[in-house]
Amino acid sequence: MARNGILAAAGLLALYAITMTLLSGWAAAVEQFLALWYLMIPLAIGFGIQVGLYTKMKATLRSKSMMTTSGATSGAAMLACCAHHATDVLPFLGLSGISIFLTRYQAPLLLGSIGINSIGICIMHKHLKRITV
Numbered sequence: 001m002a003r004n005g006i007l008a009a010a011g012l013l014a015l016y017a018i019t020m021t022l023l024s025g026w027a028a029a030v031e032q033f034l035a036l037w038y039l040m041i042p043l044a045i046g047f048g049i050q051v052g053l054y055t056k057m058k059a060t061l062r063s064k065s066m067m068t069t070s071g072a073t074s075g076a077a078m079l080a081c082c083a084h085h086a087t088d089v090l091p092f093l094g095l096s097g098i099s100i101f102l103t104r105y106q107a108p109l110l111l112g113s114i115g116i117n118s119i120g121i122c123i124m125h126k127h128l129k130r131i132t133v
Contacts, residue, residue: 005052009044016040039110046117053124060131 020029033040 002052004055005048005050007048008051009048012044012047013040036106036110039107039114042114043110043117046114046121049121050117050124053121053128057124057128057131060128 016033017029020032024032
């Protein structure tokens, strides 16, 4: 489960690096990352935590054979896990230099994504506690 979370966090950072490198070059990718690392690292870690929690939740439900609860809990967990990814994409698009508006508001968008990510982690943790009791 932790492995899935680590891979997810690394994957999100890799997606950023690939996107920035393809759109603006390696030097721009490194420069932007160094300028906003204090926001990008927590965002990636939060995403990894959510993936780890979701993986654990799925394994717990599978071992308990709770089919009825599984559908509702998995649906809620996926909503909590994935709803914020619309906001995750916006800062990365802004970092590519495509949009002046997004570039101007990179930090607030990343902060908003981290906040939504934190809410998702709390919701998933609450669901996981409920199904493991």
